[in-house]
Amino acid sequence: MAGTWIFVEQRDGNIRKVTYEMLSEAKKFGDEVAAVVFGKGVEALAPEFAKYGADKVYVVEDDVFANYNTGAYVAQMVAMINEFKPNAVLFAHTFNGRDFASRLAQKLQLGLATDAIKVEVSAGKGVFTRAIYAGKALAKVEVAGEPVLGTIRPGVCEVGNAAGAGAVVKPAVAATAADVYQTVKSFVATVSARPELTEADVVVSGGRGCKGPDGIKLVEQLADLLGAAVGGSRASIDSGWLGHELQVGQTGKVVNPNLYVAAGISGAIQHLAGMSSSKFIAAINTDTEAPIFNVSDFGVVADLFKVIPTLVSELKK
Amino acid sequence: MKVLVCVKQTFDTEAKIELKDGKIADAGINLIINPYDEVAVEGAIQLKEKGIAKEIVVVAAGSDKAMDAIRTALAMGADRGILVQQDTAADEFARAVALAEAIKGENPNIILAGHVAADDGSSQVPTRVAEILGLPHVNVITAVDIAGGKATCTSEADGGTQVTEVSLPAVISSQVSWNEPRYPSMKGIMAAKKKPVATVAGAAAENKVKIVEFSLPPAKAAGIKIEDEPEVCATKLAEWMKNTVKVEVK
Numbered sequence: 001m002a003g004t005w006i007f008v009e010q011r012d013g014n015i016r017k018v019t020y021e022m023l024s025e026a027k028k029f030g031d032e033v034a035a036v037v038f039g040k041g042v043e044a045l046a047p048e049f050a051k052y053g054a055d056k057v058y059v060v061e062d063d064v065f066a067n068y069n070t071g072a073y074v075a076q077m078v079a080m081i082n083e084f085k086p087n088a089v090l091f092a093h094t095f096n097g098r099d100f101a102s103r104l105a106q107k108l109q110l111g112l113a114t115d116a117i118k119v120e121v122s123a124g125k126g127v128f129t130r131a132i133y134a135g136k137a138l139a140k141v142e143v144a145g146e147p148v149l150g151t152i153r154p155g156v157c158e159v160g161n162a163a164g165a166g167a168v169v170k171p172a173v174a175a176t177a178a179d180v181y182q183t184v185k186s187f188v189a190t191v192s193a194r195p196e197l198t199e200a201d202v203v204v205s206g207g208r209g210c211k212g213p214d215g216i217k218l219v220e221q222l223a224d225l226l227g228a229a230v231g232g233s234r235a236s237i238d239s240g241w242l243g244h245e246l247q248v249g250q251t252g253k254v255v256n257p258n259l260y261v262a263a264g265i266s267g268a269i270q271h272l273a274g275m276s277s278s279k280f281i282a283a284i285n286t287d288t289e290a291p292i293f294n295v296s297d298f299g300v301v302a303d304l305f306k307v308i309p310t311l312v313s314e315l316k317k
Numbered sequence: 318m319k320v321l322v323c324v325k326q327t328f329d330t331e332a333k334i335e336l337k338d339g340k341i342a343d344a345g346i347n348l349i350i351n352p353y354d355e356v357a358v359e360g361a362i363q364l365k366e367k368g369i370a371k372e373i374v375v376v377a378a379g380s381d382k383a384m385d386a387i388r389t390a391l392a393m394g395a396d397r398g399i400l401v402q403q404d405t406a407a408d409e410f411a412r413a414v415a416l417a418e419a420i421k422g423e424n425p426n427i428i429l430a431g432h433v434a435a436d437d438g439s440s441q442v443p444t445r446v447a448e449i450l451g452l453p454h455v456n457v458i459t460a461v462d463i464a465g466g467k468a469t470c471t472s473e474a475d476g477g478t479q480v481t482e483v484s485l486p487a488v489i490s491s492q493v494s495w496n497e498p499r500y501p502s503m504k505g506i507m508a509a510k511k512k513p514v515a516t517v518a519g520a521a522a523e524n525k526v527k528i529v530e531f532s533l534p535p536a537k538a539a540g541i542k543i544e545d546e547p548e549v550c551a552t553k554l555a556e557w558m559k560n561t562v563k564v565e566v567k
Contacts, residue, residue: 095475106410107448112526184479188478226565250330297541298541
């Protein structure tokens, strides 16, 4: 058995932080840790993975891997699993990661634990803790199989400093253009100077209490001061003040930043499901009975239109 | 063109989750059609309204309770239903096997489903169904254009928006922002009662994932709450952010 494999999430050589989180976590299993990267011109990234614990780096380069596509990626991974027999293959729980892992699991007739917030792998067995009902409950699940398959939620594992040798291994290319069944016509990156919601250390969200674009501007001002991502409750999304991709909650994104600031959000159970696992929670709301105060570490009962400007100037001091 | 939609009956997203005898308590919980699947049903109806889809078949796997999800979809405008009887404890693998088996005989041109279920949050089943049926798939779509035997899908991607083309038949999973599902009309609800629903036994498949334990997240300790002049509140909040959270100010 050849240890735990971490599939690398990258686009044009930009590596997602969750990759390092997973490498560091896998190091704790006490077995060999390998990063697996598919793409074009990605070999140069190998030392990066070594820094965070990769003993080996499997690099597969070909035109067919230039963009993520399920067919070619699955074909390549199946061939590599058959050849090297890893104990486990872990993916990031991103859109691509869950797509990849689901199709791979079915092809191999295996179980898969998605969106795990805790993971432990031993020979032939993985124990994962998953948030269900959008975090309102937790399920501990066992996945048997060779390999054990799982996707890990970004931000739940700490990036460590245990390095690995990072020996580069170049398996044969096993996928061809015939394996590709999705043609990517275009990819438009979200143009934002702010970090992505699910990866941000700080998230500042606005809700109904923002009353409109002016309130959202205050939220954005605070967010930019803190280098934070901007999010919203259902009320501000449905009102069109923020784009749908910024919704935090059960039918939106689940976030777990170091600090979550809820401005003008009452804290419906639907919203709490998406943010209550944040390390620190601050709430600004005029309603002293608002449920958001039940989960907040620091709550102020006051008008956000008056609080945020002072807060911004105080933070700048 | 035949469009098939997979739906799941889930807890209301407003439901409070509690445990009973180590299991998720379901007594008194309002059940709804998974919100992501509801969007898929609406998407199918819109394809029919555009003259692209001729028939909409809705399929649910689960207990008899899943019949309500099927009836809801029929009341919205789907034409007929199939209830695949299966243990509600089926995992994603077993669920996909049962659904795929029921879908096979239907030979749909498009298979729609929500990209994730609001209860288990797994987001695996549509992709697994596509693999079993040997079909292409696209996940998390927010728009689709059907023409010339192809589906051109706009989908939410990591860090952006992507447009992907696949040939039909294909499995396509929806993001909630695709559309705003309609409420069934009284006429629709009455019509749904007369629409045919077939009940079939689910294909046997063993679970691959074993649930060891359910638990509730630890309750948060009570925090600080202050009621004062806004400026005072803001100053204290700033101090807490700096000293306790240790935020970095840009």
